[in-house]
Amino acid sequence: MIAVNKFQTLLNAGHFVVSAELTPPRHYKIKPLISKAEKIAAHVDVVHLNDNALSQARLSNVVAAHLIQQLGIEPVVQLTLRHKNRIALQSDLLGLAALGIRNVMILGGYPCSIGSDPDAKEVNDISAIEAIAAIHNFTTHGKMFNGDAIAPAPDFYIGTIAVPCTAPDKLEESMALLEAKIARGARYIQLQATFDLASMQQWMAEVVKRGLHKRVHFIGAVFPFSSWKGLEFLQKIPGFYIPNEVVERIRNSDPKSESLRVTIELIQGMQAIEGIRGIHLRLMGSSNCAEIVELAGLRQLAQCR
Numbered sequence: 493m494i495a496v497n498k499f500q501t502l503l504n505a506g507h508f509v510v511s512a513e514l515t516p517p518r519h520y521k522i523k524p525l526i527s528k529a530e531k532i533a534a535h536v537d538v539v540h541l542n543d544n545a546l547s548q549a550r551l552s553n554v555v556a557a558h559l560i561q562q563l564g565i566e567p568v569v570q571l572t573l574r575h576k577n578r579i580a581l582q583s584d585l586l587g588l589a590a591l592g593i594r595n596v597m598i599l600g601g602y603p604c605s606i607g608s609d610p611d612a613k614e615v616n617d618i619s620a621i622e623a624i625a626a627i628h629n630f631t632t633h634g635k636m637f638n639g640d641a642i643a644p645a646p647d648f649y650i651g652t653i654a655v656p657c658t659a660p661d662k663l664e665e666s667m668a669l670l671e672a673k674i675a676r677g678a679r680y681i682q683l684q685a686t687f688d689l690a691s692m693q694q695w696m697a698e699v700v701k702r703g704l705h706k707r708v709h710f711i712g713a714v715f716p717f718s719s720w721k722g723l724e725f726l727q728k729i730p731g732f733y734i735p736n737e738v739v740e741r742i743r744n745s746d747p748k749s750e751s752l753r754v755t756i757e758l759i760q761g762m763q764a765i766e767g768i769r770g771i772h773l774r775l776m777g778s779s780n781c782a783e784i785v786e787l788a789g790l791r792q793l794a795q796c797r
Contacts, residue, residue, distance in 0.1 A: 498566045499538045500649045502554050502722050503680060508763070509770035509792045511568065511711070512781055513540040516551035518608070521545045522559055525551070531777070533565040537784040538625065540772070543572040546729070547607025554584055558591050567593055568651070574601030577617035578626070578637050585627065589646035597651040597682065598623045602730060620652055621672050627678025637780060651680040656695035683707055685715040685774050687754070689761045696765050705767030710764035713772040716755045716784055720747045722776060726793045752783070759788040
């Protein structure tokens with residue numbers, strides 16, 4: 493069991509943190525999962541376990557997190573409110589506390605209609621802001637969601653997602669939502685993976701203007717892909733925007749090499765943005781974590797630690 497929260501310690505110490513995402517399988521065979529985790533962990537600081545990604549029923553990410561934790565890999569467990577009511581959420585939190593897993597990230601999740609069971613009913617019992625506040629109260633005061641006391645209080649490091657939206661009629665709303673999440677107890681904010689670096693720069697400029705980067709840690713995210721098919725898959729994700737410039741670059745070049753160049757450019761661009769304290773790799777398919785980390789210069793950052 494990992495006693496020190498490496499993720500929190502590195503961020504608080506001012507290090508540039510690198511994380512990658514692991515998707516639990518749609519079966520219960522764990523050897524491929526463990527093998528992939530070991531390969532990824534050699535190049536990053538922490539590994540995220542997503543929660544039934546893209547609304548597909550998968551192996552419990554709490555179980556997956558425990559499996560990789562036993563290998564000495566620090567996990568971040570994503571908790572999706574789309575399919576969890578407050579009882580299920582507390583059950584997961586108690587399980588994580590029992591396992592000594594402290595890093596959690598709250599997100600809403602994509603609609604069930606795009607996933608493996610399109611007729612499944614969405615729960616959305618509580619909002620992300622309400623969940624963050626309840627988990628913060630759980631950690632700070634040892635109070636479960638209904639007010640029942642629990643001792644000792646669990647020690648969760650709470651994060652959430654933000655969507656960098658710079659449309660004139662949406663920026664203020666985006667900032668208000670972000671500030672509410674921070675006020676309720678979020679300690680790190682992972683930005684939605686993007687191919688639109690200019691919008692992210694504008695959004696982060698507003699974050700810096702308001703001094704929010706001094707209150708919490710902001711982590712940029714990229715969605716590496718390695719084929720035209722991978723790009724088409726990303727284009728089908730609701731709300732995921734890929735600029736035409738990127739599409740044309742992939743269309744008119746070798747998709748594998750050009751997609752890698754796009755990913756590296758995005759990472760290096762994000763590293764230069766004031767207030768960004770880390771990069772998250774939302775790996776998919778055959779994306780090569782080692783190659784991405786090496787070419788983007790992220791390995792040197794890891795070696796400095």
